[in-house]
Amino acid sequence: MRIGKQDQAFTAIATSDAASITVRGHDLCGELIGHIDFTDYFWLLVTGARPTPAQKAMLDACLVSIAEHGLVPSVQAARMTLAAAPEAWQGAMAAGLLGMGSVVAGSSEVAGRYLVEIVEAAEQAGSIEAAARASVEELKAKRRKVPGLGHPQHNAGDPRADRLLAIADELGVAGPHVGALRALGRVGPGIMDRPLPINISGAIPAVILDAGWPVEALKAVPLLARAGGLAAHLLEESRRSIGFIMSHAADQAISYDGAPAGAAASGDA
Structure with a gap:
């Protein structure tokens, strides 16, 4: 059909x-x-x-920067899947990759498409700075976050992002998307009235788009990189399992606030 x-x-x-x-x-x-x-x-x-030598070096740097990120939810999902099905590496790997969405790892695609919008808007706004400012002000009015900015731990600046941007400068790769990201980094904190450093999810798409990578394939970069990190976690899980430890810790950390036993039968649910 x-x-x-x-x-x-x-x-x-x-x-x-x-x-x-x-x-x-x-x-x-x-x-x-x-x-x-x-x-x-x-x-x-x-x-x-x-790829040209500069394109290859930039892609290499991006892959290395995002391959490992500790026990984030996608890694926990992969390790717990392997603990429950030790014969199913492919299932555990899939569980980890399926967990890469708009909050963790897949956020680089969201930021990349946002940077493309800023670059396109700059043609009408007259400058990248003006386009960035107008966009952040609009996001603030809608109470939305700025893609590519902010980090819960690295408030003074994401060192991975700083390194990628420095490499882009050294390689002569930095272009309009890096410019858009840096403009967002300049205007964002003042408009949002809080620290908003450029993060790795903003730096990866900025540098790789300027290197010539297609925007439609942005998510492929963190997916490939995290596959390497997941392989490390799954090998360790097969040798020193913590999957059920994490599962037990979750069970202990979450309290039940539903109806008491018997309430449903008595009609009180």
């Missing part, structure tokens, strides 16, 4: 025959395996072109 128009029966990513495998126009065995590293290959797979 077809849904919608489907007349583009093509893929430009890979093909194979009895003698060879072709990926993005390159012979997999003759040109890629043993000739390029995985960061190169990741960029090639997603965009269809080999």
